[in-house]
Amino acid sequence: MVARPKLLVTRRIFPEVLERLEAHFEVASNQDDEEWSAEALRARVSDCEALFVVASDRVDAALLGAAPKLRIVSTGSVGYNHIDLAACSARGVVVGNTPDVLTEATADMAWTLLMAAARRVSESERWLRDGQWKRWAFDQFLGADLFRSTLGIIGMGRIGSAVARRARGFEMTVLYSNRSRAANEAELGAQFVPRDELLARADHVVLVLPYSQATHHTIGERELALMKPTATLVNIARGGIVDDAALARALEEGRIAAAGLDVYENEPALNPALLDAPGIVLTPHIGSATRSSRVGMAMLAADNLIAFAEGRPLPAPVRVG
Ligand code: 8YV
Incomplete structure (x- = not known):
């Protein structure tokens, strides 16, 4: 059996989404929703091919530099200003986001x-x-x-x-x-x-x-x-x-x-x-916080990851170049 790619999920996610991801990836997920410093995140992502983040996680050149195997960053947000797209493009890292559902x-x-x-x-x-x-x-x-x-x-x-x-x-x-x-x-x-x-x-x-x-x-x-x-x-x-x-x-x-x-x-x-x-x-950044919207966002972020793992085009790609 071919080894499943390693995926790091930086936040607690809905069980149904985690289950879908586990069918395709070896998942390390922050189900206890611990606060990870930038340094801790860099250490955790160091051997991962895939990364699932949210808008409060910074994906910058330092993080990408610490993750030489990283191929895809999927954000559970429509906004992607927290991701350095130029650095992703330079390293051939694909990016996905979650428009429409929210x-x-x-x-x-x-x-x-x-x-x-x-x-x-x-x-x-x-x-x-x-x-x-x-x-x-x-x-x-x-x-x-x-x-x-x-x-x-x-x-x-x-x-x-x-x-x-x-x-x-x-x-x-x-x-x-x-x-x-x-x-x-x-x-x-x-x-x-x-x-x-x-x-x-x-x-x-x-x-x-x-x-x-x-x-x-x-x-x-x-x-x-x-x-x-x-x-x-x-x-x-x-x-x-x-x-x-x-x-x-x-x-x-x-x-x-x-x-x-x-x-x-x-x-x-x-x-x-x-x-x-x-x-x-x-209010504390709860614009998209309805159950259906947040599950939709997490599912679409997962769909982006799974499509990538299966060699298909992402359903919601962010143009990096
Ligand atoms: C997210 C958001 O809930 O989608 C966005 O860009 O700002 C919110 O809907 C939040 O940023 C978590 O990623």
């Missing part, structure tokens, strides 16, 4: 954060739990309208489109900005506008663009200054797209009204200023 859950999360932030859900719940609710008042916790408001979506890919589709039920005007015009803009009823115009006109801004050097701090001091003082900002894309310190200041100074964040610079160590900022709703 689109709807992540779009739902954008709306969850948007509604919670615009209507001050976290803030009013904290107040209630603190025993401060003694009297009802007309002007308590006034939020912003969603119905018939203007939504600005920055990044009109799969998830941006799913966010836009949901806006129809709220009879919103939808503006979007993107690297290029979206072929589905008529179907979505979305208007393509320059980013600065979007920021100035939108009542609510949702960020759905991938992270790269080019998108680093897409929203910083200058952009926050363009937004309405009543506006809500939602980031379900990647930390680093927003300058978190600038956002905390803008909320503190009332230059925008609210923010809903699922992703942060330097996760999971949040900028403490965000914790104290008014009008903010914070």
Whole structure:
């Protein structure tokens, strides 16, 4: 019998996915979900042909250098900014990701954060739990309208489109900005506008663009200054797209009204200023966290690995070159 290739899985994965992988690989999986340092990861991957990671694992030249047999990296995420594609290409390492299966859950999360932030859900719940609710008042916790408001979506890919589709039920005007015009803009009823115009006109801004050097701090001091003082900002894309310190200041100074964040610079160590900022709703990177979406992601990451092991094209390849 031919030896099965060695696969390292850096996180605990669903039993049904582990079972599928074990039929094709000799699997070492982190089922206890221990925290592995970069050094520990390098040691564990040193004799592996295949690696299953998530977005919080850095796959850089140092890791690849420590894994001379590595042929495939499969990430259980749609984003792949944690993987050095040039270094993978130089070493002939194939990369796969998990698009589509998380689109709807992540779009739902954008709306969850948007509604919670615009209507001050976290803030009013904290107040209630603190025993401060003694009297009802007309002007308590006034939020912003969603119905018939203007939504600005920055990044009109799969998830941006799913966010836009949901806006129809709220009879919103939808503006979007993107690297290029979206072929589905008529179907979505979305208007393509320059980013600065979007920021100035939108009542609510949702960020759905991938992270790269080019998108680093897409929203910083200058952009926050363009937004309405009543506006809500939602980031379900990647930390680093927003300058978190600038956002905390803008909320503190009332230059925008609210923010809903699922992703942060330097996760999971949040900028403490965000914790104290008014009008903010914070979640711990759970955009894709529904059972069906996460099982779908893990299965697709496994499908990429199995296809590679069987010499078939990956169902969801990332272009490395
Ligand atoms: C993941 C994500 O849950 O897919 C992505 O890019 O950010 C999330 O859906 C998370 O990053 C784990 O890999």
